[in-house]
Amino acid sequence: MTATHKLINQLIQLQELVVANLQKKASMPKARLEELEKSIAALGSDLPQQVRSHFNRLLTKHPEAIVPVANSICAGCGMGLTKSLINSVHKAEQMHRCPNCARFLYYPEQLVERERVSRSYGEVRKTGIGRFTSPELMMVSLKGSTPEEVLAEMCGHMAEEGFVEDGDLLLDLALQREAIVSTAVDNGIAFPHVRGVEGGGLSMVLGIHKKGIKFGGPGRTLTRVFFFMVIPTATSAFYLKLLSGLSRIFREKEPREALITAKTDEDLWKALIKATKKMIK
Ligand SMILES: [Zn+2]
Numbered sequence: 001m002t003a004t005h006k007l008i009n010q011l012i013q014l015q016e017l018v019v020a021n022l023q024k025k026a027s028m029p030k031a032r033l034e035e036l037e038k039s040i041a042a043l044g045s046d047l048p049q050q051v052r053s054h055f056n057r058l059l060t061k062h063p064e065a066i067v068p069v070a071n072s073i074c075a076g077c078g079m080g081l082t083k084s085l086i087n088s089v090h091k092a093e094q095m096h097r098c099p100n101c102a103r104f105l106y107y108p109e110q111l112v113e114r115e116r117v118s119r120s121y122g123e124v125r126k127t128g129i130g131r132f133t134s135p136e137l138m139m140v141s142l143k144g145s146t147p148e149e150v151l152a153e154m155c156g157h158m159a160e161e162g163f164v165e166d167g168d169l170l171l172d173l174a175l176q177r178e179a180i181v182s183t184a185v186d187n188g189i190a191f192p193h194v195r196g197v198e199g200g201g202l203s204m205v206l207g208i209h210k211k212g213i214k215f216g217g218p219g220r221t222l223t224r225v226f227f228f229m230v231i232p233t234a235t236s237a238f239y240l241k242l243l244s245g246l247s248r249i250f251r252e253k254e255p256r257e258a259l260i261t262a263k264t265d266e267d268l269w270k271a272l273i274k275a276t277k278k279m280i281k
Pocket residue numbers: 074075076077078079098099100101102103
């Protein structure tokens with residue numbers, strides 16, 4: 001591993017912590033995040049001065065300062081990159097930045113591929129929450145009893161429905177994300193996710209676990225409602241808005257109970273549409 005590889009890994013890890021911090025702030029406005037902020041400061045202080053100041057400057061403009069090269073484009077801004085730049089990024093002898101958006105670039109070892117064609121309702125004009133999810137992605141009764149089992153059900157379902165190609169890879173990445181800091185918030189809700197996915201839009205499975213499981217929520221909270229999202233890099237900023245909108249809506253007991261008590265996937269879909277209609281256009 002070159003020194004640059006090491007630096008890239010450090011930046012990716014720092015990036016994950018920064019985004020996790022933003023996620024927590026968006027979903028739990030009163031959360032105490034000292035631990036997370038301490039880790040961010042510690043990791044940041046290890047970086048070479050120049051890299052650190054550039055990284056911090058980028059973060060004031062975008063939620064992500066280091067992005068993968070995907071299909072020969074910068075996953076941050078969508079700019080096409082030259083072959084020679086891509087080769088240099090791959091070799092990682094030094095740090096490279098996108099000539100358009102100035103984000104740091106890295107060459108990913110694994111990338112979740114989206115299936116190119118959405119199988120079902122391609123022509124229907126979608127509005128509101130329906131832009132990110134669909135009746136096929138409602139899972140009214142998750143069965144698993146551990147975080148891993150529940151995530152496996154949702155990742156598998158996303159692959160079956162043709163939203164990603166490799167459900168196992170998706171599960172690995174979702175578990176890696178949970179290992180950084182749990183995506184469970186209060187009120188029995190969690191927002192597990194995988195970021196940096198190639199192509200397509202943001203998509204979301206809504207899974208309900210009637211009894212609830214321990215998912216790392218505060219105290220002894222059991223988690224019952226899972227908003228599992230697959231997030232292409234280009235939609236990161238939007239994702240944080242969606243996250244804060246959903247957590248604001250479902251912090252209220254009534255709409256949350258409507259999800260938990262839904263009997264069929266179709267009821268769950270209706271309850272989701274009803275609750276989000278006003279807030280998500
Ligand atoms: Zn760019």
